[in-house]
Amino acid sequence: MDKKVCIVGLGYIGLPTAAVLADKGFSVHGVDVNKKAVNLINNGQVHIYEPDLENVVKKVVAAGKLSADIEPIKADVYILAVPTPFKENHKPDLTYVESATKSIIPYIEPGNLIILESTSPIGTTEKIVEWILNERTDLSVDEKKSNRIYVSHCPERVLPGKILKELIENDRIVGGINELSTNETAQFYETFVEGKVLQTNARTAELSKLTENAFRDVNIAFANELSMICDDLNIEVWELINLANHHPRVNILQPGPGVGGHCIAVDPWFIVDAAPEKSQLIHTARKVNDSKPHYIVKKVKEVSQNISNPTIACLGLSFKANIDDLRESPAVEIVKELTSIFNQTILVAEPHIEELPYSLKDYKIELTKTEDAINKADVVILLVDHDYFKAMDEEIFLNKIVIDTRGILKLGEKVVSNVI
Numbered sequence: 289m290d291k292k293v294c295i296v297g298l299g300y301i302g303l304p305t306a307a308v309l310a311d312k313g314f315s316v317h318g319v320d321v322n323k324k325a326v327n328l329i330n331n332g333q334v335h336i337y338e339p340d341l342e343n344v345v346k347k348v349v350a351a352g353k354l355s356a357d358i359e360p361i362k363a364d365v366y367i368l369a370v371p372t373p374f375k376e377n378h379k380p381d382l383t384y385v386e387s388a389t390k391s392i393i394p395y396i397e398p399g400n401l402i403i404l405e406s407t408s409p410i411g412t413t414e415k416i417v418e419w420i421l422n423e424r425t426d427l428s429v430d431e432k433k434s435n436r437i438y439v440s441h442c443p444e445r446v447l448p449g450k451i452l453k454e455l456i457e458n459d460r461i462v463g464g465i466n467e468l469s470t471n472e473t474a475q476f477y478e479t480f481v482e483g484k485v486l487q488t489n490a491r492t493a494e495l496s497k498l499t500e501n502a503f504r505d506v507n508i509a510f511a512n513e514l515s516m517i518c519d520d521l522n523i524e525v526w527e528l529i530n531l532a533n534h535h536p537r538v539n540i541l542q543p544g545p546g547v548g549g550h551c552i553a554v555d556p557w558f559i560v561d562a563a564p565e566k567s568q569l570i571h572t573a574r575k576v577n578d579s580k581p582h583y584i585v586k587k588v589k590e591v592s593q594n595i596s597n598p599t600i601a602c603l604g605l606s607f608k609a610n611i612d613d614l615r616e617s618p619a620v621e622i623v624k625e626l627t628s629i630f631n632q633t634i635l636v637a638e639p640h641i642e643e644l645p646y647s648l649k650d651y652k653i654e655l656t657k658t659e660d661a662i663n664k665a666d667v668v669i670l671l672v673d674h675d676y677f678k679a680m681d682e683e684i685f686l687n688k689i690v691i692d693t694r695g696i697l698k699l700g701e702k703v704v705s706n707v708i
């Protein structure tokens with residue numbers, strides 16, 4: 289563990305990875321363009337919420353095993369963990385991967401291992417090699433040359449909310465640009481991963497990550513489509529799914545207000561972009577899941593039509609339960625759309641954040657305590673299945689119109705409910 293690791297990108301993946309590696313004994317240098325985050329980390333604090341993360345960061349920073357900066361340093365292993373969003377036309381945006389790669393180029397030495405962890409379109413790992421070798425003609429990826437470097441893709445696969453556990457326990461896929469790169473990378477991950485480290489090539493590793501998230505997207509789309517069918521047919525979708533799932537080979541996922549997060553709502557587009565003619569199902573699933581927030585807004589309009597100036601309360605803003613991450617959140621999309629339809633300020637309760645993000649500052653939204661929001665509301669829309677909401681006494685919903693998009697309320701007959 290005497291290796292020095294430099295991790296570029298200290299977000300939801302980079303920071304936990306840095307903390308876990310430092311905890312295993314590696315000397316870790318974290319890099320991020322966000323100076324505020326860098327300062328916090330150097331103080332043993334964190335800028336994102338993930339269970340237990342702050343404790344580990346505090347410990348490894350105090351032990352001198354993790355430090356952060358805005359610039360990379362010389363290291364044995366470089367890990368790139370930066371965002372790979374898509375552009376307006378759903379085409380992958382590699383700007384961050386490119387700038388992260390360019391930031392380490394001056395520091396790379398023969399024998400270094402460069403790992404791309406960001407979920408990436410097919411061919412990105414090869415592009416990284418190109419960017420490096422264009423600027424550093426003194427380096428090579430020829431397995432026979434002594435000035436060789438190793439370059440691989442090892443996609444992150446951890447679930448927000450369980451990142452620290454899954455970083456250690458999940459199986460990993462390692463795909464190098466050649467066999468030596470794959471071997472070197474596998475050996476590195478085997479030092480801290482308890483799951484299997486599976487070896488392949490870079491392109492297969494890239495597509496396998498996209499495939500995992502597209503698989504989930506397609507399955508959630510099935511559940512979301514069912515929920516809209518059930519709404520038309522006046523059938524309770526949660527009961528339906530529960531019953532169908534008693535079949536030994538059926539396992540339907542849960543419908544919701546749409547699919548959010550920076551992964552599942554994004555990655556399938558990279559497959560569609562790479563093979564548009566062949567990815568009909570994957571493309572349709574994206575469209576079904578993207579349509580769900582608008583469907584919920586339509587339902588809110590319907591149930592409010594007889595109330596003059598209805599007060600609307602939305603419970604939850606994050607993209608899923610028990611986290612503070614609002615990226616690509618369908619709840620945010622719904623709240624924004626509601627502000628354009630209703631005159632009154634939309635009340636929002638999100639127990640995981642203390643203030644509204646800057647991007648919502650111009651909307652007529654008020655962040656309110658959950659109980660206050662419900663008490664004031666005529667219509668309550670439950671958007672996220674936070675434990676906090678699940679633990680509430682359901683009496684509070686009495687005489688409210690409730691749209692429960694997550695199916696968490698066991699609403700009795702006393703409550704006027706619209707469950708979709």
Ligand code: SAJ
Nearest residue numbers: 444445446447500501504541542544547548549551607608
């Ligand atoms: N969702 C539903 N119904 C479900 C399950 C999820 O509506 O039955 C929604 C969630 O509410 C959320 C979205 O889907 O809005 C995504 O949530 P998620 O928990 O399915 O996944 P993520 O985005 O938090 O993490 C996924 C994981 N991928 C898979 O499960 C295949 C994780 O392992 C990946 O590491 C992560 O994407 C990533 O970074 O790519």
